[in-house]
Amino acid sequence: MTTKETLIEKIKEWQSIEGLKPVNDKGLIASFIDFMWPKDEKEFTDMWIEFNGDGSYFGKQLTMTEDARYVRPDPLLNFEISYSTEQISIYDGNHNGFWTPEYIKLKRGDDSFLQLREAIYKRIGDFTGLKLDFNITH
Structure with a gap:
């Protein structure tokens, strides 16, 4: 099974x-x-990223959807991500403005926080063409 199918x-x-x-x-x-x-x-699955500015709950917010050029994107690959240096929350992006529970809510110090942050930042870097430094200590 591919990483996409597994997710x-x-x-x-x-x-x-x-x-x-x-x-x-x-x-x-x-x-x-x-x-x-x-x-x-x-x-690697291409994703479209839309930066939404200040998050509804904390930090900054972005929306990530599958960039399926000539077919309808999979609705399960639509994520809203709120992030800061202290916390990352990932939600279903198909909530139409209504409250939805988080898939993932990690705070600095939690297992996988740094791995998740690095994976998201790498994805943002790939999308924008920016090379991001992952020796982040703060």
């Missing part, structure tokens, strides 16, 4: 849970990181 399956599993959704499922976090920056370049 889609994890999201489907998450969405199928009745009631309160789990936040920070380790498998979902790992799948999201692998999807954002796969080890095999052939599995």
